[in-house]
Amino acid sequence: MRRALVSEIGDYVGQEVELAGWLFNLRSKGSIHFLQLRDGSGRIQGVAVEGECDPESFRTIGSLKMEASLRVRGTVRRDPRAPGGYELSVSGVQVVQNPAEDYPIAKKEHGIDFLLERRHLWLRSSRTGAILRVRHQAASSLRAFFNGRGFILIDTPILTGAIGESAGSLFEVPYFDLGTAYLAQTGQLYLEAACMAFGKVYNFGPTFRAEKSKTRRHLTEFWMLEAEVAWMDNEGNLKLQEQMISTLVQDVLSRCGPELDALGRDTEKLKKVSPPFPRMDYGEAVELLRKQGRPFEWGGDLGAEEETILASRFDKPLFLTNYPKKAKAFYMKENPADPRTVLCADLLAPEGYGEIIGGSQREDDHDKLLARIREEKLPESSYDWYLQLRRFGSVPHSGFGLGLERTVSWLTGIHHIREAIPFPRTIARLYP
Ligand code: 4AD
Ligand code: MG
Numbered sequence: 001m002r003r004a005l006v007s008e009i010g011d012y013v014g015q016e017v018e019l020a021g022w023l024f025n026l027r028s029k030g031s032i033h034f035l036q037l038r039d040g041s042g043r044i045q046g047v048a049v050e051g052e053c054d055p056e057s058f059r060t061i062g063s064l065k066m067e068a069s070l071r072v073r074g075t076v077r078r079d080p081r082a083p084g085g086y087e088l089s090v091s092g093v094q095v096v097q098n099p100a101e102d103y104p105i106a107k108k109e110h111g112i113d114f115l116l117e118r119r120h121l122w123l124r125s126s127r128t129g130a131i132l133r134v135r136h137q138a139a140s141s142l143r144a145f146f147n148g149r150g151f152i153l154i155d156t157p158i159l160t161g162a163i164g165e166s167a168g169s170l171f172e173v174p175y176f177d178l179g180t181a182y183l184a185q186t187g188q189l190y191l192e193a194a195c196m197a198f199g200k201v202y203n204f205g206p207t208f209r210a211e212k213s214k215t216r217r218h219l220t221e222f223w224m225l226e227a228e229v230a231w232m233d234n235e236g237n238l239k240l241q242e243q244m245i246s247t248l249v250q251d252v253l254s255r256c257g258p259e260l261d262a263l264g265r266d267t268e269k270l271k272k273v274s275p276p277f278p279r280m281d282y283g284e285a286v287e288l289l290r291k292q293g294r295p296f297e298w299g300g301d302l303g304a305e306e307e308t309i310l311a312s313r314f315d316k317p318l319f320l321t322n323y324p325k326k327a328k329a330f331y332m333k334e335n336p337a338d339p340r341t342v343l344c345a346d347l348l349a350p351e352g353y354g355e356i357i358g359g360s361q362r363e364d365d366h367d368k369l370l371a372r373i374r375e376e377k378l379p380e381s382s383y384d385w386y387l388q389l390r391r392f393g394s395v396p397h398s399g400f401g402l403g404l405e406r407t408v409s410w411l412t413g414i415h416h417i418r419e420a421i422p423f424p425r426t427i428a429r430l431y432p
Contacts, residue, residue, distance in 0.1 A: 006042030048090035066103035130259035141251040156187030162382040183208035191228035221425040228399030234343040237398035311348040353410035359400025366390035
């Protein structure tokens with residue numbers, strides 16, 4: 001007998017197959033059992049009719065608990081009323097393990113803490129399945145985007161000696177005789193070295209921020225895709241991001257229709273995402289916020305509420321450009337047109353999702369960079385290698401980092417970032 005996957009069940013209409021999976025619901029009406037089965041690739045209903053199903057199997061089905069693991073034999077039937085278009089007429093089951101206890105996650109609504117505490121089981125739900133499938137598609141589209149454009153993948157270290165982004169949010173790890181290592185906040189500094197060797201590079205890996213933020217946008221461990229390109233200026237950086245985000249959104253729309261549908265995502269809003277994206281200068285943003293009655297001082301970083309106000313004026317992602325130097329990291333290039341500011345942009349997603357990308361042109365002038373490192377009181381000796389990049393063939397270069405979970409939150413329309421990663425890490429959660 002053929003072992004079939006639910007996702008390929010349409011190839012077996014009229015044939016008897018074996019499915020291996022789990023029972024996620026069972027309804028019995030007199031002489032019929034309706035078994036809801038999932039096998040990881042999809043979901044299907046099996047119908048076991050007394051007299052047609054093997055009698056011992058029929059009795060066994062009646063005693064099954066939720067999430068029992070099974071091998072189910074049956075004939076595939078086309079059924080336009082079934083959610084996936086097919087049903088299985090069950091001829092027999094072989095139970096692999098029937099739980100002794102009731103499955104803790106029931107059909108009723110559970111609180112978020114209850115579910116997070118059982119994330120190892122919650123992964124099996126259709127909602128989590130849909131979100132994590134979109135995440136998978138997003139990650140593979142992003143990789144394909146860069147691989148198709150001649151970028152070289154450079155895996156940057158997670159144990160680092162230099163502060164990549166800001167001193168305030170570092171995870172420290174004792175490191176043999178060398179003192180303290182930090183978990184990477186970004187791979188950027190290493191990508192800058194690599195772009196001088198390969199031209200166009202990217203990385204995609206976990207990054208860490210010991211941020212005491214309990215917001216719906218913050219994790220302490222999240223995945224970042226970063227790109228860095230030699231000879232590319234700030235303008236080129238924005239163009240590359242526009243292309244990347246538009247390609248990503250179109251890929252997800254065309255390949256994750258059922259998932260977005262299951263999540264109730266309004267896809268009309270996503271369909272509008274195509275280049276060019278609107279841009280707004282930081283100075284303009286401050287004016288605008290003040291006009292709306294928000295007392296905002298020039299020089300500060302924008303918070304989630306400000307980002308939402310600004311981005312909700314547009315139905316595409318918004319580039320917010322040229323932030324004040326003091327609001328941004330030390331490596332950003334001074335803006336020649338206004339040296340109080342830097343050549344940078346944050347990309348703000350619409351619908352209240354806020355910053356999904358941070359990027360900039362990098363300071364390529366050795367002395368200016370050194371002055372910024374000193375101003376920020378960063379330990380100079382850790383940046384010796386980084387400064388050498390400005391002494392041996394320094395060129396204009398730019399790059400950015402996209403937060404995968406924030407992007408997936410926006411694409412799927414979910415409220416909180418913790419659902420966009422398989423096992424979220426926040427200040428209050430390390431289990432499971
Ligand atoms: O803006 P950030 O801090 O930029 C950098 O780290 C640069 N070195 C990237 C680069 O230019 N190569 O972080 C980039 C993105 C943010 O826009 C956001 O999407 C995400 O990473 N991010 C977080 N996501 C979840 N939880 C957090 N605590 C995050 N902090 C940043
Ligand atoms: Mg940022």
